[in-house]
Amino acid sequence: MTAFILVPGMFTGTHVWQDTAARLTAAGAEVHTVALTGLDGPRAATGATVDLETHIADVLAAVDSVGAAEDRRIVLVGHDYGIHPAVGAADRRAERIERIVYLDSGLPRDGVPALAAVPDQSLRERLAAAVGTGEAERAEQTLPPPALHEWPRWGSTEGVPDPALDRLTALAAPQPLGTLLQPLRLTGAVGRVPTTGVLCTGNGSSIELIQMLVRLGDPALRPLTDPRVSFFELPTGHWPMLSCPAALTDVLLRAAAGEGHRLEPVDDAAGPAHLRPFLMDVPDVARERHGRVDLYLPDAEEPRPAVVFVHGGPVPAEARPTPRDWPGLTGYARCVAGDGAVGVLLDHRLHDLGDYERAAADVAAAVELARADPRVDGERIALWFFSGGGLIAADWLDAPPAWLRCLAATYPVLAPLPNWGLTETRLRPARAVAKAGDLPVVLTRVGREMPELAATVEEFLAAAKDCGADVEVIDVPHGHHGFETIDVTDESRTAVRHALRTVLDHAFGAGGR
Template sequence: MTAFILVSGMFTGAHVWEDTAARLVSAGAEALALTLTGLEGARGPAVAAVDLETHIEDVLEAIDKLGTGAGQEIVLVGHDYGIHPVLGAADRRAERIARIVYLDSGMPQDGVPALAAVPDQSLREELAGGAGTHGEHGEPLPPPARDAWQRWGSTAGIPDAALDRLTALAAPQPLRTLLQPLRLTGEAASVPTTGVLCSANGASIEMVQMRVGFGEPALQVLADPRVSFFELPTGHWPMLSLPAELAEVLLRAAAGEGHRLVPPGAAEPPAHLRPFLLDVPEVPRERTGKVDLYLPDAEGPRPAVVFVHGGPVPAAARPTPRDWPTLTGYARYAAGQGAVGVTLDHGLHDLADYGRAAADVAAAVELVRADPRVDADRVALWFFSGGGLIAADWLRQPPAWLRCLAATYPILAPLPNWGPFDSRFRPADAVAGAGPLPVVVTRVGREAAEIAVTVEEFLTASRSCGAAVEVVDAPNARHAFESLDPTAESREAVRRAMRSVLGHLTG
């Protein structure tokens, strides 16, 4: 028999698992949902003393209560913060655990407190610095009001009655549970794992595969054959929004099913290193610092197209984005059409880096405009994927020399699992200042739902203010289609977008 120990995230307890646990039991499994110490709604000094170690002991007690019956397999399920005590317990009872399930959670590391996974950056800084009421007095963190759960994760799919109950039964989170570092010996690394991602909260198997392909060291373990993945089309609390589907996924995970990631260096290169979908000419390239210029065979100052990569991209990723085939392909294509194509590396290595990345882009643009081979009054900016948020700076008050702004499969608003985010980087709010600036958006039909929503938000805002937005549709294409979907439709979408951008530069 499989026994599931279900450990919920911040502010919550066993009550969130009721429907999922009942379905697991109906399928013949055992299900034990925990309410961790201090989250029963109690108050006082005893709660203030609760820390991560207390919660690890809670999970250990549950494991030990199950005994050591022959054929019994224990699956630990950690949602959100719950993965921290789950890993701490698995590290001490690795021989007893058949599988660990990361349910829409991060990947805690030895020596790192759960605070690092809190999505609200300002709250992280307050608590880490010992400032404010919570840091000074160790008072528990109050649970969210009904309309504030979104700050902790997408509530997509949760019925109103379930959200009301979630709010009514929520309890303050003991502060020390977030501040005490998780300590691991490495024993838990021997236990098979499954990640259950919630796409409406901004996570997907495709995104994880992409980051593994970048070569990010901390994520290479995810390509181990003992690691599997599932994806649910819902928000951060699937036990409330899709309890039946979650129960099915947990049962399949316990059986060893799930998607396996492709490790870097496999027979097929990762998506971002596959060939560009068009045959483009070889042209001279000049490198200055973090900026590359692809030069056309033409006299006189030429218009320029600056291609801004997405991200976040790990700082250690090699090759760096300016050498990725898609970016170099676009730059060579532009040069072949008589414009200077520009690629660059910017510092978007983490979600907190958008300000730094925007400064890098602005500096690169000034370097390009100062080059005597470039017509400084005819420049276009072309953003990709997560780089799309940087476009807000240029939409808000476009300079006269910016003749066109393009965005291909862009992310145009922060995703739900990013938490509170700098309002500066919201293109939908900035587009009202774009005036007559031509904007070309390449929209893919097979986009991840959570990204597609941000594009539609931007297009709705652009229509409301009368912005000059042209949409190039590729109905059967995916995110990063230039290397994933080398079809006639995809090629025509790239050609059409380039014709439009160059037309605005030369017209």
């Protein structure tokens, strides 16, 4: 028999599992729901410090309550914050756990507190600033539960019926801050336990997105390609136990049986996809490096327009080579210089989802550096954004300077995904386009884009249509995200040439080249 141990997330108790637990029981499974101290039952203060270790002990008690018969397999399910005490407990009872299921949750790491996985960026910053002051670590300090309209700050509520959301709000309890601030301590034993990730696409996660991140070569994600790791998707928001308990039950049973999608390992012989050759031959032009900014220079005596290329992300700080040396981006910059303009590439510091403001400042500084160079015509600048860098375009759409001749975006993210915790950010191109005026926008759209990213493009295009913005769409029907080094086809080359020609025509203006 399979014994499921279900661990709830922030602000919640065993009540969220009611329907799922009943369905699992009806399917013949044994089910235990964990009441986390301070979150389940009476809201009165417990009189003792409640931290992550307290909740790990709660999960351990549930594990130890399950009989040790050889035919009893424990599947430990952690939702949201609940994955942290679940993994902590599994590390201490690794021999008892058959599988850990990460239900729309992050990847806990040794020495890192659960605060790092909180989606609300502004809250993370406030609590991080409080660490060390003593105030945030007092036993009576808690985080108030969300009001009804505040739940989207913690994850998409897509699919949750109104009565269920009302009940979630009514039963929500304050989260003890110690549970978020205390670092998780792991021995490494949990690394031997098979795992399954259940990704909720309505909250911004998908198997394809995880696969893309793996292809970027981040060593921290390589373990996800282990054959013992599987994945499922659910087309819903962050609360599948409330929005689709039947589908969640089916996925949990299949996960317990060892089913699920396996990620493709990185082909070390071919190299990560983003480091493969650019799809076109590029001219050999002069390059100068100025701090984090590279200038690709045309063979010209008079000042020329410049195109500033803004890479996507987040890109891990330790990633090598850095984006300004990626073949796809250098290919664009060399093509621009070969056609008579200055190509500008930079390494901005978007290493984490909380770094967008810093990255936006890096982009603005790179633009000013380029405009100040005597070989650049500072009144003729184009900006070209890629992938996750697309959010930074909002600043330039919201108040386009007179010298900005064109804004381009290729397979961009044009609105924050629900699980990014950026509900309060100004960096929302899909809103900012209403103020773009007559600024030309050149958007390259790939037909095989990840659905969650494609939705942000469609949101942007709908807003652009409503306000009459000047947007030209260049389609690559069979192209993937990062197609310039993945889909080396005539269709891809035609799209890149079209985009380059259009952007440069706008940059050079009526006077031509």
